[in-house]
Amino acid sequence: MVKKLPKVDAVIVGSGWAGGIAAAELTKAGHKVVILERGRDKKHEDFMGTKDELRYSKRYDLMQDLNKETITSRNSLDKKALPVRDNSKARLGNHTGGAGVHWNGMSFRWLPYDFEIYSKTVERYGKEKIPKESTMQDWGITYDELEPYYDKYEKTAGISGEENPIGPPRSDKYPNPPLKETPTIRLFKKATTDLGYHPYHMPSANLSQAYVNPDGEKLNGCVYCAFCEEYGCDFGAKADPIGTVLATARKTGNLELRNGANVTRVGHDGKRATGLVYTDTMTGEEFEQPADIVVLAGFVFTNTKLLLVSKIGTPYNPKTGQGIIGKNFTGHFNNLSTYIGARGFFENKKFNNFMGTGALGATIDDFSGDNEDHSNLKFLHGYEVHYGQLGTRPIANNQVPEGTPAWGKEFKKQSLKYANRNLFITAQSGFLPNKETYMDLDPTYKDSLGNPLLRVTVKYAEQDRERAKAGVARCAEIMKEMGADTMNVDVVEDDVEFDHKFYTDHFFGGAIMGESPENSAVNTYSQMWEMENLFVVGGSSFPHNSNYNPTGTIGAFAYRAAEGMNKYLKDGGLLTQSELKENA
Amino acid sequence: MSDNNYKNTASGEQQKQQDMSRRKFLKNSGLVAGGLVGGSLFGGLLTNSFDSKKEQKMEKHKDTLIDVQEAMQFFTRHQDFLVLMAATEQIYPEDEHGPGAIKLGVPYYIDKQLAGRWGINGRDYRHGPFTAVLDESDQSAGPAGEQSILDRGDIFIQGLRKLDEESQKRFGTTFDKAEEEQQIQILQDFDDDKVKMNGLAASEFFALLIQSTLEGAYSDPLYGGNRNMEGWKMKEFPGAQTSYAGYIDQDEFIKLEPVSLRDYQGH
Known part of the structure; x- marks a missing residue:
């Protein structure tokens, strides 16, 4: 028996950046909002004294409890998918603030090329350059149209950055100066400059100084304590939803954030969403929370699963290419798109590797997106090469030169010697969508409530491997220039396949945006074409993955979606259509 | 010392x-x-x-x-614990830099961890069907024994007894009493999957053993290691x-x- 609750203006799944931004903007406009968050209540107080590598980096204390729900994974259509059973393969966000609590804070803008990737590729290289397996498409929006929302997000989060010498135009500078420059960053910047590239500090949500954002929320300056990724900030110095947008929404008196509410489906009558059905994780009781608008702002997997289970939209079929829900799954994959590169070992230099913060470091954009000419390359899109000084921690930091045993006397000796004598640079590359990389419901495995798990199928294409190889070679070139005595350079094998690791938390697609219902689930306001009071916000709306970390772009699109929601609550209708009318 | x-x-x-x-x-x-x-x-x-x-x-x-x-929270046989001590010490031995696994408290760290929810895979997805043998292209997949029906406690008990059994078979003595070279040879064979275990590959047990040893050496002392x-x-x-x-x-x-x-x- 589902108990029906009193109706509100908007009900939102998830309290991460996407849900938090929507909640802040809706409540500021006077709307009553309920956020349903299945994880526990978290405050900054929970993160004090948090510097515990075992608990947070090895036992994944802040991540989704896979005992209750996970995903299944396979790397080709003809295989049976297996469940991802262990958090070391899936660091998915959970609890109040979601993954926005334990992120590193890298906050990039994506490129004009990304949003018009199909047109710009055809324009520069011709149609034949696009591989036949590719399902890449324009997003239905340009960088210039999105720019004001980037600016808004960056001001909310207090992004600390240095101007990118070859970056896209900005309407304003970063709200805070870049983080400090360290000896190793100087080394990277000098080497890349000498090679003719254009290094700059990575834009960071770890703040370089104390800051008050436009909503009046206060953030501290980062102290470089090196417990950032996988940790909540001990110091209130990393922008997260708890200290910014959720606090802003709470101040209005219009927000109720309901923890322990595990949403299982979207209630609807085929034309309109009526609310969200959830299970109280304390009692097992089922409730329906009715609302005028329904917002799915969970992670990619949550949003896609809810649409499929609720039978909204047409599921994508990889055999026919028909359907849209679940289509264009992309991401940053461990053995292909990030965490691979060159590790240098230095005999006569010692670095303070144990100091750092999440987004501290520098990168080059010379090979990002379509910044280099791909005419003679066997791939489209590109990679950024960065050195990051996150701060190494001792259980994980056991780097040894190739050929050293992985245990025993020699291992101990070398791992101690090189603990502070190694540096790593990585190439993070884009991943373009293809016909056989998608999500649907698993036929075998179920979650703890008896609903099917989401099944993810990932097939690497030739061009993805070529892009990764080019990125790794660039890392080796730069590491050599940085003066490493020896190097471990990762090898991208010709037959490398997806290794079932969903470790980066950078995953996209499933309810992608576009300019028409023909090729997309939502418009650029994240509004469902076929259910106009349902908004599906976050990485699930991205038709492909760029070579940058996604949060800045998720924040920008969430602000655009929130603007659309407020407009919809006032006027109704499909937002892009009324926009067209206004511009006509 | x-x-x-x-x-x-x-x-x-x-x-x-x-x-x-x-x-x-x-x-x-x-x-x-x-x-x-x-x-x-x-x-x-x-x-x-x-x-x-x-x-x-x-x-x-x-x-x-x-x-x-x-004192032992998880293990019940003293012999299992002696093998654990010997094996972790080979993985992380005492040397001129300082203590090895035993003096760092690693065996007690592992015992405590196995007695808690990590030992029973409390946060892991544990519904069947389980798979003991993986498709070749999936073998890089996961942490030790991820698709196995065995929990980490089961894996440790079976693995440690298998170390003893191999030692008895090859050298006529228990693992903890074997010579250093003999211990290393057996461990290397686990690493190389030359020993057969039931329900998972020997290398998967060995990977778990290495990982837990490093955790015990370098996690905060509150967990019982890194003395x-x-x-x-x-x-x-x-x-x-x-x-x-x-x-x-x-x-x-x-x-x-x-x-x-x-x-x-x-x-």
């Missing part, structure tokens, strides 16, 4: 040095000078760090803690420091006395 040495260094003098270095550090870091907002969070930390009454209470604690907390932070000292890792803001742009390598979570949280 005997175990006693580790206990002695944990007492008064050591603690005092740490406190001094932390105060000096905070001063150097420029944290005290201000430039901060949202004082409640930071204020709480500073208060904790400088509350001398609390620190005195903490010192008293420390002298009496170590020994009575070390007296000797693992961190060998690696020149300074533990839970409040801030590196005063150091991070400097060129020289900075050596700091490590700070444990007990010290850092200060309650």
